Amino acid sequence: MKHILFRLLAILVACTAVPAAQAQDPPNILWITVEDMSPNLGSYGDTQAHTPNLDAFAREGVRFARAFATAPVCAPARSTIITGMYATSLGTHHMRSVGWLPDAVRPFTHYLRAAGYYTTNNHKEDYNFETPPGTWDASSTEAHWRNRPDPDQPFFAVFNLFTTHESHVRAGPAYERDVADLPPALLKDPDTLTLPPYHPDVPAVRAAWARYYNVITKMDREVAALLDQLEDDGLADETIVFYFADHGVGLPRGKRWLYDSGLHVPLIVRIPERYRTAGQGTPGTVEEALVSFVDLAPTVLNLAGVDVPEHMQGRAFLGPDLTPPRRYVYAARDRMDERYDMQRAVRDERFKYIRYYEPFKPFYQYMNTPEQGVVMKALRQGAAEGTLPPAAERLMTPTKPREELFDTEADPFETHNLADEPAYRDVLERMRAAQNRWVEETKDVGLIPEPILRAMEEEADLPAYTLVRQQEVPFARMRDVALLWTEGPAAVPTLVEALQSAHAPVRYWAAVSLGNLGAKAHPASGPLTDALADPSPTVAIAAARALCRMDQPDEALPVLVQHLRGDRQWVRLHAALVLDEIDDQARPAIDAMKAEMTYRDDMLADGKYTVRVLNRALNELLGTDNEVR
Template sequence: MKKIILSISLVFCVFSTRAQTAQDRPNILWIVSEDNIPMIGAYGDQFATTPNLDAFAKESILYKNSFSTAPVCAPSRNTLITGMYPPSLGTEHMRSVYPVPSYVKFFPRYLREAGYYTTNNSKKDYNTTDQLDAWDESSDKATYKNRKDGQPFFAVFNLMTTHESSLFEPLPKLKHDPEKVTLPPYHPNTPEMKHDWAQYYDKIETMDGQFGKLLNELKEAGLAENTIVFYYGDNGGVLARSKRFMYESGLHVPLIIHLPKKYEKLASVGPGTKTDRLVTFLDFAPTILSLVGIKIPDYMQGEAFLGTQQKAEHPYAYGFRGRMDERIDLSRAVRDKKFRYIRNYLPHKIYGQYLEYLWRAPSVKSWEDEYKAGRLNAVQSKFWQEKPAEELFDIEADPHNIKNLAADPKYAKDLARLRKANEDWLLKTEDVGFIPEAILSDIAATTPLRDYAKSGKYNFKHILETADWASSRKPAYTNDLIKRLSDPDPTVRYWAATGLIVLKAKTGKDALTKATNDSETAVRIAAAEALYYIGEKALSIKILTEALTVKNVPARVQALNALSNIGPDAAPALENSKILIKETPGMFDYDSRAAKDFVTRFGKK
């Protein structure tokens, strides 16, 4: 009988301990704003009207060096929800839904399994197959208020007010005076540009009010002293050359975190602190698990910066750019506390590639019109020109990233250091973003790309070397690239052909002509585009036109990108392009969007 009583007592103690532990765990509230750099008074922006965020920052930790991994929403949200770097998962391209391995869980699931009530209101956009079991609620009505009595919660509120779409319709009356806006040096002083900037400051002010309302609701519910609150932006933005681009304006995001007094020991700095610690979205998932006492899974690639499992600060913040909607590009970035390094692997593509969605903002067309009219200075014109292979910016001296120091001998050591940091990270994470999407999508149909990278079939070191040669703009690599057009690996052959596009190398004519019969569509398209630039126009356009009929959607997007670069000479492809246009294209119909642009610009008037 004594043994039974003892057993019952032990069970009661265990459950009491668990209940107490659960009750002591903090609630977590995430308030996320869309598409904004730190245009906030607390960050020093004197034109911003953000009284609620400014007051919040005085009682919280403000992170001066917080960065999204991608300068656009869906890939950056993939980082947040998985705790992994999207180029290592194959989830870097905008609104792709390639699967992740089964062991990669959306991190709120770990909280839910530990007894948390998890809610999302309401944007997901996670750039992979959804995992519905991560949330108790996910809708525009989702709220922590529906949890059981005493149940801890993790709640996300996404504030859409500052989203890029908020500029598509000019407002007739503004609170912020367009004539008092300070434009960045890369933007021209057009009426549309000033109006869009002022309108966006209005949207920031509205968002600040919404943020304040959510905080007041928390206080009125008596939960403020038990809730850790994160405020952050989901990527930079929002005017052209910010969102989608690899500069501070696209990757630097506000992050302010408040820990109530009972949880202050979970941070290494106190409230009211402005810290220069480097933080990226890779670190958010492990940090939340660290704050609530859940073991961080080994597969996560970030490091906790708060809680019981926090790690030492990492020296670099990494960023990436892949396909943005209907336009193909590939860049990687490394940021320390002083410099931003950017490696452009498709430098022949101009920065300002036409994107139907981006062009809906009046300011963008006004900028393009000024360029076509020849009224821009060198800094403002750069957006409409091809890219260098490497860019290096001193953030302290050049916060707008307009003076490229990559060719300056005084910065040679920093350039070499950051170049190596980039290469080391690419190899460590087994970046599958270097596989052209036409090939990558076929692999993903049967195998998660992370699994493929670890299967022994992905010779990334060889691929990266070829991509480095291809993008270097150095004619010395021409013969090496021609030889690699015969490599057994189609991704290597793709990069070899791409390098010959960049170099416009006439000596590659025979090898490129042979490559137009390659077994991989991505290689045929790249070879055909290269042939156009060395004078073999008829064969080039024939191959590209035929590529519009293949079943592989990313291949059609690749061909349409090439045809748009060629311009009016590509008129023979118009009929095949028209077939691809859908009256109401869906979210993933990027071939339709690219085809519509091609036909609109180069079809007969």
């Protein structure tokens, strides 16, 4: 009956999604996703973790040793998971933002539904775009495969477990609720834990790591409860089960970072024998091949016997007719809440390369959310007292290197940068070239400043993905100009020329690069003054920043205040960030900054990101300690 129903539905919607040939009933598929968690499971070799249920699950399935998120934070990562496309291609790469999907791109559950699947999500979405109608049959705290109208209908069900989220690792009511039913003997003794070398070894940090391991123990029990429901329903032998995390641990230098601590995730897949392709799914095996989040959607469709749409950018890693394994995985970090910091990473099975497009910014920019945690407070205190361990101290510098290269086999914590070592020159150039190719081939819209990108979308009435494929957008030129300042004053004439580009993103990066050079770019002060009237407010703000860094704030400050008072959210944020950066030069603008310390219900998140930046700037200028949400 189940097979017949699936076939009839598939024929009816053949124009939408054409299922591949099925030799048997289609599998049910269950996703169990968890928040903010690195591979801290017993099955991954972490002896500090108490995860008996997931360890047993790993013995029944395949443990993927090299699975990586495409972003170290939830919304951009989930954007990729649900579409099978890089967030940096779709324009959904900032945390948080509201992107716009082109008509041809749908969440992969659309194709499953068209092929006869009942799809449910319980319950977090957080895709950085408005969920299109038809994505789910049900998406709520009540969504469950048990609610499908026909018990013979195949299902794809997602359960998002929130227990390990960073907010639950903090001491407080959420954490206390999570661990209330755990036997005291299972609660971790902070003094027995081994900490990573980039965290200070102080009691507050040890306590945070103990809480993290305790909520993992709780989560392990929640996973077991879901697996028990499958067994109780007699569906375990008909259901492929995926378990994975949305990115790495929710502590500083994990979540929001492109190190493995932010990107490496657990991924375990259990495939009933009847659905195994030859050589796949053998219980208790370990798969060493690289897997990226962009591969999850194609893999589910392939397992379900549904053709993978051509626009998807990943590859199926399970099921029939696989393409060759990938050589690299890629990841991106862009705006994290109120702070921009464009970073890109590429990793092979051994080496990790990180390109910092804004190395003039510190590793640890002040961000409201992580600063509330005890680990970030301990890092700040240790930096002030000069007591941090070397691996933590290197992250407290006011600037970053342009590039980092790590041998993850010899240096799993990624603390020894090999980028300047001659012995690794060939590796560096290979990985750098891979990153450059990826930026161009995927049309990485992270190179287009957020206010400019949104203005381009609005003007063309097209989503970013379509826009950059229909218009001439010089990705290589933007990338090169963004990095040109690293060549020093010799780059000034070329940057001044770039200030005249017809493309606003090129002009923006030219102004930023000149500002990074500071007084060394003084010959460009005239063209930068002219750029204060640029038709793009974002370029004008970047020019104002450059002039301030040349100690010429008089004409720049009014431009910053003008755009701070505007109605475009991301333009306002750019202006606020410059006012925060220029410190005492911003004093004449204090009254204007105070006046804009208001939440706006016409903006995403009530405009709180601009409020946060202004609050930080005013606290620094006035010696206050005001807190905002």
